[in-house]
Amino acid sequence: MRAVRLLGLGDLAVVDVARPEPGDHDVVVQVQAAGICGTDRHLFLGEFPSRPPVTLGHEFAGVVVAVGAKVGIAPGTLVACDPNIFCGTCAECRRGRVNLCEANVAIGLARDGGFAEYAVIPAHRALPLPAGMTAEAGAFAEPLACTLHGLDVARLIPGERAMVLGGGVIGLLAVQLARAAGAEVLLVTRNPHKRAVALGLGAQHTAATLDEAQALWPRGADAVIECAGVTETMTRAPDLAAPGGRVVILGVLPKGAKVAWQPFDLLFREVSILPAFINPFTQSRALDLIANGTVQTAPLISRRVTLEEAAHAIATPALPADIKLLVLP
Template identity: 35%
Template sequence: MTNTEMMKGAKFNKNGVGAARCPITQVPKPAVTRPDEVLIRIEAVSICGTDVRALADPPAFDFVDGIIVGHEGCGIVEAVGSDVSNCKVGDKVVVHPNIWCGKCPSCRTGHINLCENFRHIGDRIDGAMAEYLCIEERMVYVIDSKVPSHIAALAEPLACVLNGTTTLPAHPGDEVVVLGGGPIGLIFAMLYKAMGAHVTVSEPGEYRRALALALGADEVINPKEIDLEAALRAYAPQGADLIVDAVGVMLPTAIQIAKKGARIAVFGVNQTATVNIPQYPITEKELTIRGTYITKGTFPLAVKIIESGIIPIDKLVTHRLPLEQLLDGIELMVKGTAGKVVIEI
C-alpha cells in the first residue's frame, strides 16, 4: 500500500460558516493518469465574483460541496501525458476552466460556451485554488514566461469579456456606458477604450470609480448621488451607442439611457434577480440586446492582449495575498475596496 501525496488546497464546505466555509486543508495531490493530461504547479489564482457569491453566508451561488475552489489560474507545467503536444514541462500556462463535451448540440454547432454537459473546474470539479491542478491538454494555453503569474491569471476573465466585445465591438467615437465598476466592468471599459470609444463607468463605490479613471475611463458617475441619464445626456444628448450591464440587474437602466439603434451587452450573472423590462422602448428604439456568457474561442486573443500590454490590465490587480488569506480577499471584494484580488500559491 502506497502513501497518497498531499498538497494544500481551499476546499468548499457548503455548511461551514466564516473560516469554515472554505478551509485551507490538506487534499490529495493530482497526478497525470491519461495521455492527454497536464499537471500544473499553480502559482496564482484570481478571485472571481462567483467565488465571492458562493463563499457568502448563505451561499448565493451553487458550488458542489467538497470541491477545491478557484478557476482563474496560472502556473508552470510539471508533467505531461504521452500525447500532449501543445505544451511542455517548464512552460507557463493559463487554464480554460469550462470543460465542454464536444458532443452535445450546442458544442456541435460551435457554441462551446453553451455546452449542455459542462464540467466547470472550481465549482463542479476540483479547481485551481491549490498547489497543483491536473487538466486536459485542450484546456491549457501557453503564455510568455515574462508575464508575471498574478497578471497571467487574468486571462480567463479577459477571455470572457472578449466574448462580449468581439460580438458587440465599439467603433471609434462611440459613446459607451459600463454599468458596474467591478473587475469585469473595468475590463469592458479598458477594451472599449482601446477600440476608440468614449467610455463612462457608472459605479457607486468610490474606490472603484477612482480605479476606473486610473484604467482610462473618460467619465465616472456615482448613480446613487447623480442622475445617470441626466449626466450622460449633458455630453451625449442622444444617449449611449453601446451599454454593458456588468452587474446582472441593470437592463432597465441600459434601455433607458440607450440611443436609438443602440446595442446592449448583458454580461452580469445574478441567479436570484428579477427585473421588470419595458418592452416598448426596445421596439421603438430598435435596440439590440445580446447576452454574453463566459468565453468562446477567445482565450488565444486574451493571451495575446496580456502579452502585448495593449491595455493596462496589470493595474487592475490591487491586492496579492497568500492562500491562507483567501477569505480576506473575498471580504475585500465584498466591500468593493479592491479591483482584482489574486491569491498566490
C-alpha cells in the same frame, strides 16, 4: 498539499488533500496566481450551481510541473487555465456554440480548481503564456476572455459611445477593450478609487450614479455594458441606451432573480438586450491583448493573499475599493 475547498453550502475550508497526478492527457500546474471572482462568492452562497466538495478557483496561471504520456506541453511551461471543458458532441457544441455546451464541466466549479498548490487540468485547457508574461498577468486571461466575448457581442465601432456599469475587474477590463475598439467611454461606479483607476486606463468620463451618467449623455450610449450584476443597474441599463443601442449583460445576478424592463420601450427605441456568457474561443486573444499592452492588469490587483486569507475573503463581502484579489498559494 493545501487547497481551499467548498465542502457544502456556506462551508469553505483550507484542507490538506493529495497532490494530483496527471492522466494521459493532463498537465499538473503549480499554481502561482489565482484570481478571486464574484462567482466564487456566488458559489459559497449557493447562488450559482456547483458540485461540492470541490476546490474553487477558475482564474489561474502557473508552471507545468508534470505531464501525461500523450501531452505535447513541456514541463516548465507557464500556462493559463481556460476553465471551461466543453463536451464537443452536444447539439450546441456541434454548432460551434461551445459556451452554451449542455455538458460543460468548469474547472473550479464542477471539478477541482486553482485555489491550491497544484491543479490537474486537461492539456487542451492549458494555454501557454506569451513570452515574458507573468503568471499574475496570466491569471487575468479568463476574466478578460469573458469580457472580450461581451465586447465582441457589443460590436462597437470607432466613434460610438460605450457606457460601462460597474467598476469591478470586469468593468475595468471592459473600459480598456471599449477604448481599444475606438469608443468614447464612460464608467459608472460609486467608488471614487475605481473611477480614478478607470480614468488612468483610458476612460474619458466617469460618473458616480446612473442619474449622473444619464445627465452626461442624455441621448444615451450606443452600448451599455452591464458589469455590476445588481438589480438597479440591470433594470435601468436599457434606459441608458440610445435609440438603436445595445445592452450587453456580463454581470451575474443570483439564479432566479428577476428585473422589470419595458418591452414597449425596447421595441419603440429598438434597444437590444445581448447576454454574453463565458469565453467561447476568446482566451488566446485575451492573452495577446495583455501581452501587447492593449490591456493592463497590474492596476487591477488590489491585494495578494494566502490560501488561508482567500477562504476568509471569499466567505465575506468584497471591500468597496477591492478590484481583484490574487491568491498566491
